[in-house]
Amino acid sequence: MSTWILLRGLTRETRHWGRLPAALREATGGDRLLLVDLPGNGEFNALRAPADVADMVGFVRNAAVQSGVSAPYRVLAMSLGGMVATAWAQRHPPDIERLVLINTSMRPFSRMPERLRPSAWPALLGVAMNWRHAPRAEAAIHGLTCNNVETLGADLDQWSEIRRSAPVSRANALRQLLAAARFSAGAEPPACPVLILSSRGDQLVNPVCSARLAVAWDAQHDEHAWAGHDLPHDDPAWTAGRVRAWLSQSAGIT
Numbered sequence: 001m002s003t004w005i006l007l008r009g010l011t012r013e014t015r016h017w018g019r020l021p022a023a024l025r026e027a028t029g030g031d032r033l034l035l036v037d038l039p040g041n042g043e044f045n046a047l048r049a050p051a052d053v054a055d056m057v058g059f060v061r062n063a064a065v066q067s068g069v070s071a072p073y074r075v076l077a078m079s080l081g082g083m084v085a086t087a088w089a090q091r092h093p094p095d096i097e098r099l100v101l102i103n104t105s106m107r108p109f110s111r112m113p114e115r116l117r118p119s120a121w122p123a124l125l126g127v128a129m130n131w132r133h134a135p136r137a138e139a140a141i142h143g144l145t146c147n148n149v150e151t152l153g154a155d156l157d158q159w160s161e162i163r164r165s166a167p168v169s170r171a172n173a174l175r176q177l178l179a180a181a182r183f184s185a186g187a188e189p190p191a192c193p194v195l196i197l198s199s200r201g202d203q204l205v206n207p208v209c210s211a212r213l214a215v216a217w218d219a220q221h222d223e224h225a226w227a228g229h230d231l232p233h234d235d236p237a238w239t240a241g242r243v244r245a246w247l248s249q250s251a252g253i254t
Contacts, residue, residue: 001030001031001032002028002031002032002074002097003031003032003033003034003069003073003074004024004028004031004032004033004034004073004074004075004076005034005035005036005060005064005073005074005075005076005077006020006021006024006033006034006035006036006075006076006077006081007036007038007060007075007076007077007078007081007082007084007085008037008038008041008077008078008079008080008081009078009079009080009081009082010079010080010173010176010177010180011040011041011168011172011173011176012041013037013041013042013043013045013162013166014035014036014037014042014043015042015158015162016159016162016230016233017035017232018232018233018236019236020232020233020236020239020240021033021035022236023236023237023239023240024076024236024239024240024243026240027240027241027243027244028240028243028244028247031074032069034064034067034069034073036060036063036064038056038059038060038080038081038084038176039055039056039059040168040169040172040173040175040176041166041168041172042166043166045166045167045168045169045172048172048175049172049173049175049176049179050175050179051175051176051178051179051182052179052182053080053083053084053087053179053180053182053183054087054091056084056087056179057084057087057088057091057092060084060088061088061092061095071094071095071096072094072095072096072097073095073096073097074096074097074098074099074100075088075089075096075098075099075100076100076102076243077099077100077101077102077104078101078102078103078104078230078231078232079102079103079104079180079205079229080104080176080179080180081104082101082102082103082104082106083104083106083179083180083183083185085099085101086099086101086104086106086185086190087183087185087186089190089191089192090185090186090188090190091186093190093191093192096190096192097192098192098193098194098195098247099190099192099193099194099195100194100195100196100197100243100246101194101195101196101197101210101213102197102198102231102232102239103197103198103199103202103204103205103207103210103229103231104205104209104210104213105205105206105209105210105213106183106184106185106209106213107183107184107185108184108185109185109209109212109213109216110206110208110209110212110213112181113206114205114206114208114209115180115181115205115206115209116181116204116205117203117204117205117206119203120144120203120204123140123143123144124144126140127140127141127144128170131170131173132167134159134160134161134163134164135156135160137163138155138156138159138160138163139156141159142155142156142159144203144204144228144229145203145204145228145229145230145233146228146229146230146233146234147199147201147203147226147227147228147234148227148228148233148234148235155233189216189217189218189219190217193219193246193250194217194219194220195219195220195221195222195242195243195246196210196213196214196217196219196220196221196222197210197221197222197223197224197231197239197242198210198211198221198222198223198224198231199223199224199226199227199228199229199231199234200223200224200225200226200227201224201225201226201227201228202227202228202229203228203229204228204229205229207223210223211223220246220249222242224238224239
């Protein structure tokens with residue numbers, strides 16, 4: 001049995017994975033899942049978030065060890081979590097045996113306006129202005145990151161409750177944003193197999209970031225036709241299905 005570590009992105013926590021963990025567990029035949037929050041988020045919201053991805057790697061790596069599950073791990077990560085996962089795989093190759101990156105971006109492969117679309121800046125300003133008003137902030141985040149609105153009401157109720165029960169401070173959000181902006185991947189691609197998933201309808205990060213990363217690393221790249229930045233929310237079945245297909249191809253199963 002393999003162990004998958006799941007890492008979310010900027011200011012989000014394990015509860016924001018929604019239906020993806022169950023879909024991934026089924027797609028992988030019951031593999032063990034370890035959902036880890038970045039420092040400053042979720043169960044670690046009281047901690048000061050590092051302003052450097054390398055420090056986040058150290059934190060997540062220690063959390064994995066403390067869980068009692070031994071390396072190597074399979075890591076599925078999105079956005080900022082994808083940067084942390086990449087740095088982890090590059091700095092400690094024996095730790096990571098497979099890597100799935102979702103709607104992430106990083107220097108030197110992408111420029112800043114691609115990594116954070118200028119068209120998203122007004123919505124992000126709205127989130128910042130309503131940071132302490134859970135319903136307004138979460139509505140703005142949903143509108144920016146999700147194209148599937150079938151469960152909008154339930155999503156906003158759940159996300160607002162998450163924000164109230166484990167609030168991320170504005171200072172921690174800014175430090176995480178700084179860490180993401182500063183991050184640059186190492187010269188060599190990860191030593192493990194990499195699957196890159198992206199969303200054509202991503203309003204936050206230009207999907208060209210994923211495409212360039214896949215070319216640079218000669219990695220498999222699958223693009224969802226309509227999902228937004230939060231691909232695991234918009235289509236968890238597709239996300240888990242692409243992971244299953246990738247694993248099957250690697251095992252020589254047709």
